Amino acid sequence: MIEVRHLTKKYGSFTAVDDISFTAQPGEILGFLGPNGAGKTTTMRVLTGYMPPTSGVVRVAGWDIFEESLDARRHIGYLPETVPLYPDMTVRGYVDFVADLRRVPKRRARVDEVLARVGMTERANSLIRNISKGMRQRVGLAQALVHDPEVLILDEPTIGLDPHQVIEVRQLVRELGQDRTLMFSTHILSEAEQVCDRVLIIEGGRIVAEGSPQTLRDRLQRGGRVYLRLEQTPPQGDVIAALEATGGVEAAAPEGDGYLIQLARGTDARGDIVETMLAHGWRVIELRPWAMTLEEIFLELTTAELAAPLRSGGRPKKPKKKAAKRRSKR
Amino acid sequence: MHGVWVIFKREMRQYFTSPIAYLVAFALLFMAGMVFMIDLRQRNGVAPADGTMILGFFAFIMIFLAPLLTMRLMAEESREGTIELLLTMPIRDAEIVLGKFLGAWAYYSLLLLSTIVYQIVMLTFSTPDIGAVIAAYIGIWLYGGSVIAVGMLFSALTENQIIAGFLSMAVLFLLWLADSVGALFDNIGVEAARFVRALSLRAHHSTSFLLGIFRLEDVFFYVGLMAVMLFITTQIVAARRWRG
Numbered sequence: 001m002i003e004v005r006h007l008t009k010k011y012g013s014f015t016a017v018d019d020i021s022f023t024a025q026p027g028e029i030l031g032f033l034g035p036n037g038a039g040k041t042t043t044m045r046v047l048t049g050y051m052p053p054t055s056g057v058v059r060v061a062g063w064d065i066f067e068e069s070l071d072a073r074r075h076i077g078y079l080p081e082t083v084p085l086y087p088d089m090t091v092r093g094y095v096d097f098v099a100d101l102r103r104v105p106k107r108r109a110r111v112d113e114v115l116a117r118v119g120m121t122e123r124a125n126s127l128i129r130n131i132s133k134g135m136r137q138r139v140g141l142a143q144a145l146v147h148d149p150e151v152l153i154l155d156e157p158t159i160g161l162d163p164h165q166v167i168e169v170r171q172l173v174r175e176l177g178q179d180r181t182l183m184f185s186t187h188i189l190s191e192a193e194q195v196c197d198r199v200l201i202i203e204g205g206r207i208v209a210e211g212s213p214q215t216l217r218d219r220l221q222r223g224g225r226v227y228l229r230l231e232q233t234p235p236q237g238d239v240i241a242a243l244e245a246t247g248g249v250e251a252a253a254p255e256g257d258g259y260l261i262q263l264a265r266g267t268d269a270r271g272d273i274v275e276t277m278l279a280h281g282w283r284v285i286e287l288r289p290w291a292m293t294l295e296e297i298f299l300e301l302t303t304a305e306l307a308a309p310l311r312s313g314g315r316p317k318k319p320k321k322k323a324a325k326r327r328s329k330r
Numbered sequence: 331m332h333g334v335w336v337i338f339k340r341e342m343r344q345y346f347t348s349p350i351a352y353l354v355a356f357a358l359l360f361m362a363g364m365v366f367m368i369d370l371r372q373r374n375g376v377a378p379a380d381g382t383m384i385l386g387f388f389a390f391i392m393i394f395l396a397p398l399l400t401m402r403l404m405a406e407e408s409r410e411g412t413i414e415l416l417l418t419m420p421i422r423d424a425e426i427v428l429g430k431f432l433g434a435w436a437y438y439s440l441l442l443l444s445t446i447v448y449q450i451v452m453l454t455f456s457t458p459d460i461g462a463v464i465a466a467y468i469g470i471w472l473y474g475g476s477v478i479a480v481g482m483l484f485s486a487l488t489e490n491q492i493i494a495g496f497l498s499m500a501v502l503f504l505l506w507l508a509d510s511v512g513a514l515f516d517n518i519g520v521e522a523a524r525f526v527r528a529l530s531l532r533a534h535h536s537t538s539f540l541l542g543i544f545r546l547e548d549v550f551f552y553v554g555l556m557a558v559m560l561f562i563t564t565q566i567v568a569a570r571r572w573r574g
Binding site: 011045048049050051052070071073074076078080082083084085086087088089093097098100101102103143 | 332333336337339340343344347348410411412413414415417418419420421422571572573
């Protein structure tokens with residue numbers, strides 16, 4: 001398991017990670033979601049013992065990553081963002097080198113096993129400089145897995161892969177997460193949604209939201225939204241005016257071929273909406289709940305005014321210059 | 331210490347697959363062969379053949395060739411990001427530094443051993459003092475360790491191999507000449523000048539080992555230089571963690 005308490009990491013005067021706390025349990029896939037530069041890689045580098053924290057406590061598999069670093073590192077498998085490969089080594093030679101450093105018992109058999117797991121058996125004797133980007137990523141994974149670690153930390157494992165390879169890696173991540181603690185970072189929201197049991201959203205070095213992809217979505221469904229499509233194409237202004245005149249509708253806006261309707265909290269005006277439309281002679285061909293994608297959640301969470309009530313910690317978020325600037329632009 | 335051994339093995343493999351290691355070996359053997367031949371010609375009928383001459387040349391040329399071997403040691407790992415792998419393995423920073431150092435020194439030792447060819451040639455027409463030659467080999471071997479340790483320090487300081495190599499050459503050259511450079515410090519004080527002179531890389535073998543004299547202070551000098559350089563290198567690697 002991973003336990004992080006009040007972790008802060010500063011580079012000089014720049015605070016890359018600002019007082020974050022979380023835990024990850026065995027058998028859990030924890031997604032670490034945030035834009036580039038949010039502090040994901042820095043956090044993972046602290047977690048894996050690559051760099052010490054400025055303050056705070058990190059325990060991995062029960063060991064303090066700073067005080068008992070070697071013991072903690074023994075139980076971690078880590079795939080850094082830039083896969084650390086030696087181009088002049090063969091795939092097998094490289095995985096064997098890591099297995100040797102980690103004193104893996106029955107090394108030969110284990111290396112073969114892990115190469116089979118990531119589907120690299122056939123290219124085991126190729127030089128790393130000659131294999132594709134997707135294969136390199138898999139070799140990196142093999143390296144992280146070779147000692148069957150309790151905790152697996154993967155930094156953007158799908159970056160730079162083609163869609164087919166992305167699906168493969170996601171599948172692998174899901175499998176691997178079943179019997180260990182797995183944490184992986186991504187800036188692709190649909191990926192976190194598909195793969196993770198729990199998501200941490202990080203921005204500007206702070207955790208702005210935490211929960212299962214489902215809860216995060218639910219928490220943002222204030223009054224709920226519905227999507228409406230009509231058979232006819234009457235003037236948009238007329239439809240919006242008619243919708244907004246309907247009881248229980250807070251707002252309406254065009255969206256694609258139809259309209260996105262914000263319902264008032266605690267109401268379900270869907271029946272009324274259909275009646276209103278029919279009264280105008282417009283036939284409803286689609287009316288469905290509009291689930292927010294993580295993309296939208298993300299955008300909303302990373303603007304300060306929405307983030308405050310959603311924060312799990314309850315500590316009020318300090319107003320940030322960046323967020324203020326964004327607001328004034330709108 | 332398991333980590334030292336694993337790193338050492340990888341380094342040794344690297345030397346036998348890396349073109350630069352072969353180039354260094356080629357350049358060294360080519361030049362040594364020329365120097366040996368010219369020296370024999372000049373001495374012919376004038377002075378007795380000297381088996382340690384080739385070692386003096388070997389030591390000097392290493393000021394320029396050793397940095398080519400050491401410049402990649404740490405700099406390449408930083409540049410390629412593989413340092414992140416090593417620093418998150420369950421091994422100490424010192425094991426990484428020591429493993430790499432021993433790998434480079436072992437390769438140097440092989441180069442040094444290859445000059446035994448000249449000693450064998452020498453044996454066919456002359457009767458060298460075998461004891462003196464052995465002392466010279468020990469001296470040049472220890473000297474090589476300290477040259478490599480200095481190069482390794484500069485490799486840890488920068489991600490840029492060229493800068494690492496160039497700085498190593500410059501500093502090694504200054505240290506080589508330190509016995510002459512020391513004279514410049516005479517005005518400052520006798521003690522300062524003595525100190526600088528004592529740092530000389532060449533004076534610790536040219537006036538002892540190469541003459542067949544085995545002085546403990548010279549052994550201490552080279553071993554001490556290695557220890558200090560490796561210690562600083564380890565500190566630089568550890569400091570990198572803090573800087574990120």
